[in-house]
Amino acid sequence: MLKNFWYAVEFSHAVQHRPRKVTCLGQDFVVWRRRDGQVACLSDLCVHRGGALSMGTLTDDRITCPYHGWEYEGDGACVKIPANPPGRGIPKKARVDAYPVVERYGMVWAFLGDLPEQERPPIPHIPEHDDPAFRAVYWETTVEANYERTMENVVDAAHTPFVHGTAFGNPDKPEIPDFEVTQKEWQAEADILLSPPLPKGLWGALARRRPRPEHVVVTNGWYLPNIVKLHVRLPFGDLILYDYNIPLSQERTLVKIVGYRNFFTGKWADGNAVKRIQKIFEQDRPVVESQRPELLPFDLAAELHIRSDALQVAYRRRRQQLIDQGWWVDGDDIVTGDVPRRQATVIASPARRDNPDLARAWVHKARGERDEPAGSAE
Numbered sequence: 001m002l003k004n005f006w007y008a009v010e011f012s013h014a015v016q017h018r019p020r021k022v023t024c025l026g027q028d029f030v031v032w033r034r035r036d037g038q039v040a041c042l043s044d045l046c047v048h049r050g051g052a053l054s055m056g057t058l059t060d061d062r063i064t065c066p067y068h069g070w071e072y073e074g075d076g077a078c079v080k081i082p083a084n085p086p087g088r089g090i091p092k093k094a095r096v097d098a099y100p101v102v103e104r105y106g107m108v109w110a111f112l113g114d115l116p117e118q119e120r121p122p123i124p125h126i127p128e129h130d131d132p133a134f135r136a137v138y139w140e141t142t143v144e145a146n147y148e149r150t151m152e153n154v155v156d157a158a159h160t161p162f163v164h165g166t167a168f169g170n171p172d173k174p175e176i177p178d179f180e181v182t183q184k185e186w187q188a189e190a191d192i193l194l195s196p197p198l199p200k201g202l203w204g205a206l207a208r209r210r211p212r213p214e215h216v217v218v219t220n221g222w223y224l225p226n227i228v229k230l231h232v233r234l235p236f237g238d239l240i241l242y243d244y245n246i247p248l249s250q251e252r253t254l255v256k257i258v259g260y261r262n263f264f265t266g267k268w269a270d271g272n273a274v275k276r277i278q279k280i281f282e283q284d285r286p287v288v289e290s291q292r293p294e295l296l297p298f299d300l301a302a303e304l305h306i307r308s309d310a311l312q313v314a315y316r317r318r319r320q321q322l323i324d325q326g327w328w329v330d331g332d333d334i335v336t337g338d339v340p341r342r343q344a345t346v347i348a349s350p351a352r353r354d355n356p357d358l359a360r361a362w363v364h365k366a367r368g369e370r371d372e373p374a375g376s377a378e
């Protein structure tokens with residue numbers, strides 16, 4: 001799992017003026033919409049006794065811990081400790097990590113890392129979202145598989161005839177013509193020729209009125225850290241899926257899908273579009289959940305790659321560069337699993353770097369700090 005990226009952690013419409021727990025990178029966070037419309041995102045771990053802030057309530061725009069009622073502002077600072085008599089100060093260490101948030105493309109994005117603003121990798125551009133020719137549907141599901149397995153599945157064109165033989169795959173035409181990968185710093189994509197059968201049902205009625213092409217160009221792509229795109233050019237229009245593969249832990253993934261289409265753009269056709277997305281996803285699920293090893297190997301030679309796996313190989317190579325850069329999060333950094341722990345680590349937020357005054361303000365250690373000898377952080 002990679003830190004130092006903007007992660008789409010929730011659909012915008014799901015974040016209201018009440019605490020909501022979201023999970024990503026094996027960490028829990030609490031998000032809520034303030035009265036000015038801005039969304040706040042804090043580590044869900046109260047520094048007093050580790051209560052889950054997301055189980056608390058809002059007092060104006062502050063979040064109140066459910067255990068002893070400490071109140072935190074959206075910037076992570078505790079401003080009220082009810083057990084203290086009036087006049088007793090709030091300790092500087094009464095503070096949790098706060099993460100930058102933006103809303104874009106119908107999603108709430110939190111920057112999970114400590115990079116200063118100008119060094120942060122960009123949020124990918126999703127042109128369909130603001131294009132009135134397109135209509136979006138939203139769907140999500142939890143998968144018992146690692147997020148990199150679910151990601152690679154979507155950019156993997158060669159599985160289509162086998163796993164999706166009864167949907168858009170064509171078992172009679174499994175060959176993948178060679179394709180070029182266009183890679184940039186944070187993304188890669190490729191136009192791949194497939195020979196799908198005619199769609200069935202509602203969309204099939206539209207397809208049968210058009211001349212049938214021999215191939216269709218499908219654009220597959222990934223955007224770091226966890227988004228994959230599938231652009232299918234149907235005879236009657238475009239269907240573009242963006243899958244946000246949110247790592248709940250190493251072995252569970254929350255997949256949020258936004259599907260854009262520029263045909264049948266009435267609300268009446270939404271249910272049908274969601275059903276198709278769901279059907280295809282449910283064909284992938286058993287295959288992805290059964291893959292072993294569960295985690296994507298670090299060593300490229302640990303699995304065999306062929307020409308048609310070029311997008312996945314590009315991803316694995318790029319990931320290795322970021323691992324070498326120290327952006328990888330795993331093992332003891334994951335606190336959402338079933339293993340009891342004596343220490344909780346969090347993802348370091350930008351304030352840890354930006355604000356030297358707060359250097360000693362952190363109760364919970366961040367990734368990489370826990371091996372320091374006792375007292376060195378004091």
Ligand code: FES
Pocket residue numbers: 046047048049050051065066067068069070
């Ligand atoms: S655990 Fe949150 S106030 Fe005590």
Ligand SMILES: [Fe+2]
Pocket residue numbers: 153154159160163164280284
């Ligand atoms: Fe698939």
